[in-house]
Amino acid sequence: MAKTPADSKIIMTELVLPNDTNVFGNLMGGRLMYWMDIAAALCAGKHCNTPVVTASVDNISFENPIKLGNAVHIHASITRAFSTSMEVHMNVWGEDFVNQQRYKSNEAYYTFVSLGMDRKPVAVPHLHPETEEEVRLYDSALRRRQLRLILGGKMKPQDAEELKALFVEAKS
Numbered sequence: 001m002a003k004t005p006a007d008s009k010i011i012m013t014e015l016v017l018p019n020d021t022n023v024f025g026n027l028m029g030g031r032l033m034y035w036m037d038i039a040a041a042l043c044a045g046k047h048c049n050t051p052v053v054t055a056s057v058d059n060i061s062f063e064n065p066i067k068l069g070n071a072v073h074i075h076a077s078i079t080r081a082f083s084t085s086m087e088v089h090m091n092v093w094g095e096d097f098v099n100q101q102r103y104k105s106n107e108a109y110y111t112f113v114s115l116g117m118d119r120k121p122v123a124v125p126h127l128h129p130e131t132e133e134e135v136r137l138y139d140s141a142l143r144r145r146q147l148r149l150i151l152g153g154k155m156k157p158q159d160a161e162e163l164k165a166l167f168v169e170a171k172s
């Protein structure tokens with residue numbers, strides 16, 4: 001049965017403590033990626049109701065540092081389910097409660113694979129996007145999937161039909 005992104009949406013909040021920061025008092029990128037991996041795994045696991053593993057992490061740009069003492073909010077949602085894999089989109093926000101400011105830190109896409117108890121990939125439920133934004137993310141997920149599979153050496157560029165359609169003009 002198809003599920004919606006709302007069925008598995010996760011909002012995870014952490015507090016940036018001294019041991020999480022670099023010498024400038026900002027959250028370390030590696031600590032944030034670890035928290036993002038947990039939030040995305042919870043989201044993917046909630047969608048497919050099986051154990052999941054991280055298959056890949058797309059590039060992450062850190063737009064704004066998150067300061068010591070601030071909160072980190074990670075919003076994770078499934079954008080699309082394929083056969084045994086799922087793409088999870090995350091938006092990360094920092095929040096300064098003292099100055100009452102909320103700021104965007106970064107966003108990223110992680111891919112998870114559902115595994116059975118024999119540790120082999122198993123089929124995941126389809127995803128039915130509902131809102132306009134969910135439909136936009138669902139439609140663009142195929143291009144991102146083909147790009148990451150090419151970069152990961154799992155797909156030949158000539159087989160990436162969705163990407164080719166973007167760059168190669170159709171012959172009339």
Ligand SMILES: CC(C)(COP(=O)(O)OP(=O)(O)OC[C@H]1O[C@@H](n2cnc3c(N)ncnc32)[C@H](O)[C@@H]1OP(=O)(O)O)[C@@H](O)C(=O)NCCC(=O)NCCS
Nearest residue numbers: 053054055056082083084085086111113121148149152154
């Ligand atoms: C991810 C993993 C399960 C894929 O196994 P595999 O034997 O390559 O299986 P398949 O080729 O059948 O691929 C299974 C799915 O993974 C996807 N996948 C494989 N490599 C991928 C990659 N680099 N990026 C994104 N998706 C990938 C495939 O597209 C396929 O998805 P689909 O069924 O929806 O089409 C396997 O490589 C693995 O266990 N990796 C280690 C995971 C791990 O330990 N993560 C924590 C990091 S330490």
